[in-house]
Amino acid sequence: MSQSAAKAPGTGAGAAPDANRWKALVFIALAQLMVVLDATIVNIALPSAQQDLGISDGNRQWVVTAYALAFGGLLLFGGRIADLWGRKRAFVVGLAGFAVASALGGAATGQAMMFGARALQGVFGALLAPAALSLLAVMFTDAKERAKAFGIYGAIAGGGSAVGLLLGGFLTEYLDWRWTFYVNVPFAVVAAIGAWLVVREPEGGRNRSPLDIPGVILSTLGLVALVYGFTRAESDGWSDAVTIGMFVASVVLLAAFVLVESKLKSPLLPLRVITDRNRGGVYLSLGLAVIGMFGLFLFLTYYLQVVKGYSPVKSGFAFLPMVAGMITGSTQIGARLMMRVPARLLMGPGFLVAAVGMGFLTQLEVDSSYAALLLPGMLLLGLGMGTAFMPAMSLATQGVEPRDAGVASAMVNTSQQVGGAIGTALLNTIAASATTSYITGHIGSAATRPQQQLVQLEGLVHGYTSAIWFAVGILVAAGLIALTFVNAGRPGPATGSGAGSGGAGAGEGAQDELTVPVAMH
Numbered sequence: 417m418s419q420s421a422a423k424a425p426g427t428g429a430g431a432a433p434d435a436n437r438w439k440a441l442v443f444i445a446l447a448q449l450m451v452v453l454d455a456t457i458v459n460i461a462l463p464s465a466q467q468d469l470g471i472s473d474g475n476r477q478w479v480v481t482a483y484a485l486a487f488g489g490l491l492l493f494g495g496r497i498a499d500l501w502g503r504k505r506a507f508v509v510g511l512a513g514f515a516v517a518s519a520l521g522g523a524a525t526g527q528a529m530m531f532g533a534r535a536l537q538g539v540f541g542a543l544l545a546p547a548a549l550s551l552l553a554v555m556f557t558d559a560k561e562r563a564k565a566f567g568i569y570g571a572i573a574g575g576g577s578a579v580g581l582l583l584g585g586f587l588t589e590y591l592d593w594r595w596t597f598y599v600n601v602p603f604a605v606v607a608a609i610g611a612w613l614v615v616r617e618p619e620g621g622r623n624r625s626p627l628d629i630p631g632v633i634l635s636t637l638g639l640v641a642l643v644y645g646f647t648r649a650e651s652d653g654w655s656d657a658v659t660i661g662m663f664v665a666s667v668v669l670l671a672a673f674v675l676v677e678s679k680l681k682s683p684l685l686p687l688r689v690i691t692d693r694n695r696g697g698v699y700l701s702l703g704l705a706v707i708g709m710f711g712l713f714l715f716l717t718y719y720l721q722v723v724k725g726y727s728p729v730k731s732g733f734a735f736l737p738m739v740a741g742m743i744t745g746s747t748q749i750g751a752r753l754m755m756r757v758p759a760r761l762l763m764g765p766g767f768l769v770a771a772v773g774m775g776f777l778t779q780l781e782v783d784s785s786y787a788a789l790l791l792p793g794m795l796l797l798g799l800g801m802g803t804a805f806m807p808a809m810s811l812a813t814q815g816v817e818p819r820d821a822g823v824a825s826a827m828v829n830t831s832q833q834v835g836g837a838i839g840t841a842l843l844n845t846i847a848a849s850a851t852t853s854y855i856t857g858h859i860g861s862a863a864t865r866p867q868q869q870l871v872q873l874e875g876l877v878h879g880y881t882s883a884i885w886f887a888v889g890i891l892v893a894a895g896l897i898a899l900t901f902v903n904a905g906r907p908g909p910a911t912g913s914g915a916g917s918g919g920a921g922a923g924e925g926a927q928d929e930l931t932v933p934v935a936m937h
Contacts, residue, residue, distance in 0.1 A: 436614050437555050441565055443610035444548045447511055449572050450603040451541050451548075453580030455836070456713060458483075458534075460584030460728050461593035468593065471527045481647045482531045486538025487545075488833040489640035493632050495546035495826025496684050500627065503551045503822060504617045508608050510544025515604035522597035533597070542826075549825035551615065553813035559755060566810040567751030571743040571802060579739060581717065582732030589729050630676050631684030638669030639830065643837045650841035689816070689824050697760075697901025698812045699831040704894040705767055705801065706835030707842065708774065708887035712797070714840060715847065715880040716777075716790075723782055723873055737791055741798020742805075749799070750806030759807040760902040766804025767895035773797030774888045778881050782873050804898070811904060843883040851879030 458465075458479065466476045498506035517540055521533035549569075556565040587595040645662030652659055677683040690696065713735075720726040720734055750762055773796030776789060784790065809828065816824045855875035862868040 436616050439614040443607045444551055445568055445572050446603060447607040448548050450600055451545055456580035457584035457596045460581060461588045461596040464588055464593040469527050469530055475527060477651055478531050479534055482534040483538040484837060485640050485643055486535045487541045488643040489636045490539060490542035491826045491830045492635045492685055494542035495823035497543060498547040498550055498822030503547045504615045506543050507547040508612055510540045510547055511604045511608040513540030514544055515601045518597045518600035522594040545829045546822050546826035549813060550821035553821045562810060563751045563754040567747040567806050571746035581735050585728030585732035625682030628680055628684040634669050634673035638666050638673055641666035646837040646841040650844050685823055686820055689820055694811060694902050694904045697897055698808050701894040701898040702808050703831035703835035704890050706832045707839035708890045710836040710839035712887060719880055723877060738794040738798040741795045742802035745799040745802025746806040749803045754807050759811045759904055760899050762807045763804045764895045764899035766800045767891050767898060770797050770800030771888050771891035773800060774884060774891055778884050780877055780881050782877055846886055847879035847883040850882035851875045854878040
């Protein structure tokens with residue numbers, strides 16, 4: 417990059433030197449990969465861990481839920497801590513804590529130790545994830561560099577879950593389930609040492625305001641209640657009294673949170689971060705897209721292993737076309753076109769292409785061909801999601817005031833985390849109901865044991881495809897929201913995160929020089 421580009425408006429005197437920025441991206445991306453793949457790597461190992469530690473069927477969900485509750489509930493707090501402490505410090509502390517928590521999980525001797533380790537992973541993940549994204553936001557302010565950096569970051573955020581399935585399969589099958597935890601330790605150590613040595617955070621972007629304690633309490637309790645409500649709905653049903661109570665509590669707490677934030681001089685979440693139509697469009701469309709994606713990972717994993725009889729490793733390899741599609745969409749399509757077209761013209765069509773790929777998978781049957789049906793479906797899904805995720809993540813942190821970069825990044829993570837919880841619970845419920853209905857209606861005509869087994873497999877597949885149809889509709893909605901809500905123009909030659917947010921409506925053809933206010937993965 418030329419020297420003039422390095423000093424483009426918005427980079428600021430304290431911006432990191434060119435070489436350091438790209439070295440820093442390697443370690444930030446490594447940390448992000450660790451956090452994202454951790455969401456799925458443990459799922460593959462769960463049956464083995466459950467057996468070894470004597471965890472009951474009723475309690476096994478807490479291996480996943482303890483992480484989700486701590487991570488989802490503390491994201492806004494973690495984002496604001498990054499703004500207060502400095503993003504580099506929060507990033508390194510988050511990595512160190514995540515490594516310790518992972519080592520405890522791998523060494524777990526009983527269910528209490530396992531649940532505690534998972535909750536601790538969630539706590540430090542909530543500090544680490546927004547710090548990583550906000551570091552990118554304040555370090556990469558030149559538009560061309562930003563496109564490349566967020567292309568790499570978007571590919572990792574989108575494809576990391578599928579990589580987790582592959583890595584989890586390998587570690588569980590050839591080593592031991594404990595290595596799905598231990599593998600995080602070298603990731604975290606390398607990323608922390610590298611970040612400490614090469615990250616040069618631009619100066620002057622800290623938020624020195626006192627911490628908003630009422631906001632921390634209300635937002636944490638409200639998000640925990642929301643995530644737990646959806647998690648409980650999956651296991652105990654939507655009409656369960658505790659499930660309903662959690663949803664009611666969540667609405668009350670989050671409404672109180674918004675009211676408190678509107679009155680305070682230094683709120684945890686300045687409402688300017690979420691009220692802009694571009695940010696709103698990004699949060700809403702990303703959250704909806706994640707609802708569809710999380711459900712699909714779950715159903716395809718079960719389809720490949722239970723219906724098709726794939727081993728964990730073979731199942732992981734089966735997801736690679738989706739990962740390849742995401743990397744291609746993010747780095748080759750999204751990053752190349754982001755400078756030329758408005759974000760909505762990448763996000764909207766990207767989500768709609770993903771919906772077409774998801775549509776292929778509604779045609780699944782017990783004997784479906786991988787090459788003829790799953791392969792093209794997953795490729796299209798990956799291409800579409802990669803193309804959409806990359807500009808969405810960039811827009812969600814572009815032009816935000818440096819003092820709000822951490823909490824703005826946390827909001828993007830929050831939309832994805834809540835979307836994942838909703839997707840898993842909602843689509844699982846739809847699938848289970850459709851499966852039960854199918855088996856009840858067809859089992860009477862199955863006279864022999866093999867016929868009954870076939871009906872049960874057909875029932876499972878019918879449940880998956882019923883839920884995938886809903887996921888198609890959700891992705892179409894995400895595409896339409898991106899096309900109508902997001903109205904930011906294409907980025908100009910240089911954008912800065914160092915200036916204040918502009919007005920809500922950077923117009924159609926407007927240059928995006930500090931006019932797109934922002935506020936997730």
